[in-house]
Amino acid sequence: MNLRQFLRALRARRRLFVVALASVVLAATLASLVMPKSYRATVSVLVDTKDEQSLSEALRPLVLPQERLSYLQTQVDILTSPRVARQVVQALRLTENRAALRALGVRLRNDRRDEDRLVEALLHHFKAETTQSSVIQASFTCADARVAATIANAFGNAYVDTMLELRVAPTRKAATWFEEQLKGLRANLEEAQAKLDAQTKLDAEAKLAQNPDRLPEVMDNAFIQQLKADVLHGEAKLEELATQYGVNHPVYRRQVSENQSLRAKLQAEMRKVAAGAARSEEAASANPGSHPRVPKWPSVGDPRRTQPLEQVLTRNVESAERTYDTAMQRYVVSQVDSRASQANVAVLNPAVPPLTAFRPNIVLNLALALVSGIALGGTLVILLETQDRRVRSAEDLLSVSGVPLLGALSDERRRRARLLTGPPATVLRALPKPG
Numbered sequence: 082m083n084l085r086q087f088l089r090a091l092r093a094r095r096r097l098f099v100v101a102l103a104s105v106v107l108a109a110t111l112a113s114l115v116m117p118k119s120y121r122a123t124v125s126v127l128v129d130t131k132d133e134q135s136l137s138e139a140l141r142p143l144v145l146p147q148e149r150l151s152y153l154q155t156q157v158d159i160l161t162s163p164r165v166a167r168q169v170v171q172a173l174r175l176t177e178n179r180a181a182l183r184a185l186g187v188r189l190r191n192d193r194r195d196e197d198r199l200v201e202a203l204l205h206h207f208k209a210e211t212t213q214s215s216v217i218q219a220s221f222t223c224a225d226a227r228v229a230a231t232i233a234n235a236f237g238n239a240y241v242d243t244m245l246e247l248r249v250a251p252t253r254k255a256a257t258w259f260e261e262q263l264k265g266l267r268a269n270l271e272e273a274q275a276k277l278d279a280q281t282k283l284d285a286e287a288k289l290a291q292n293p294d295r296l297p298e299v300m301d302n303a304f305i306q307q308l309k310a311d312v313l314h315g316e317a318k319l320e321e322l323a324t325q326y327g328v329n330h331p332v333y334r335r336q337v338s339e340n341q342s343l344r345a346k347l348q349a350e351m352r353k354v355a356a357g358a359a360r361s362e363e364a365a366s367a368n369p370g371s372h373p374r375v376p377k378w379p380s381v382g383d384p385r386r387t388q389p390l391e392q393v394l395t396r397n398v399e400s401a402e403r404t405y406d407t408a409m410q411r412y413v414v415s416q417v418d419s420r421a422s423q424a425n426v427a428v429l430n431p432a433v434p435p436l437t438a439f440r441p442n443i444v445l446n447l448a449l450a451l452v453s454g455i456a457l458g459g460t461l462v463i464l465l466e467t468q469d470r471r472v473r474s475a476e477d478l479l480s481v482s483g484v485p486l487l488g489a490l491s492d493e494r495r496r497r498a499r500l501l502t503g504p505p506a507t508v509l510r511a512l513p514k515p516g
Contacts (some may be wrong), residue, residue: 088464092458100479101461102454109450113441121439122229123220124237125430128156128214153211154428158238159247160219166200168239169232175199181232184225207236213232216429233432244424252418259412266408270401277394282356284391305354308347313341376448 091098130149159165174183176195182188189195189203209219219234219240288355300306322333 084325087459087463091462094462095467097465098458098462101458105454105457106447106450109453110443113443116441117224118438119222119224119440120226120229120435121220121222121430122226122233122435123218123430124233124428124432126160126217126219126240127238127427127429128153128215128217129425129427149215150211153215153217157209157211159243160217160236161204162243163200163204164244165236165239166203166207167196168242169203169235170196170199172239173235175203180225181228184223184228186224192241203232203236207232221327221432222439226436230432230434234428237428239430241426241428242422244426248424249418252415256412256415256418259408259415259433263405263408263412266401266405270398270405273394273397273401277391277398280391280394290345296427298354302350302354305347305350308343312340312343312347315343380389 130152170176173181175227176189176199185199185202185206189198203221206222208217208222209217211217219233219236221229221236223229223232315336319333322330322336326333331395
């Protein structure tokens, strides 16, 4: 059956076609009117790829550009997770909200699994999707417009709270762990510093015992030289007083006391300068750049091959200080991050109660019904025409009988009909030309 034959059959059986089309459209209209309405509320969530409340690496992107899509998909998975849905149930007290239960079509059994049933129902009606931007569109559909908007906003708020909790909880644990480690590291540093101080004191006492007056620092100290001159002057004066008054005279005794005080003061000052010189030497040995470089591995037999104990202790103190400072920095970063008050996500556009129903879409349903009705009517026409074939044109008669057609008689009205054609070309060639 070609197109012309189909159009002729469709014209002949137009009542059947119209009835089929009208039936489908009417059924779709009634179904759209009877079908319960569903409303969809949408909330927009902005996901920022930077973290401005962290000291780890300020304003460092959380993800690289090539990882943005996977990161956003991860955020969608978190948004649609049972953990977020459970927070929505608890925040809105949905187990006690009868209007929400009716809108969701959920019947509770008053047992321990009522909350789980509500979580499953919420996730069934909730949908989130991403686009090319950093905004996630999350929508909730139910039979009540206000309930849909309320639950959609609750999902957005619960998602923000969950992201903040997921960010803060690990940093709190890390801060607690670093705080415990700092106690041991501080004890190690104090122990190393105490050993170094003790060794420095011993070295100073040893240098002081070995003719401290010969130290360059002592010889170059003007105050010590003045004290030495005072001591010598006191000794000379003491000899003069002994000759003049005798050793038992009070003036002589007073001068003896003054000389002893000067000697004690001189020894104390020399001891102080020697200790300072020892500390300076220790600092110079700990900082190789401050003095001429000494070969690290002298030849065998060289007394410098054995490193001084002070240098080893100094290195231990420096190592303990570096370890302690690094741990302290990590502790401060974790402590600051654990006190963050906002996450890198925020509700961009809160949901509002929709004014029109999301389902049923009457216009879409009627359009689909129109297409379906046309297809059904055309199918019925073809089936009936195949089972009960009728001759509706000269072409049909020729195809059925197989005998050459000599002519066709029709009234003026039928001859002018557009769906019918004249005799085929083979018939016209078989007839003689007029005149």
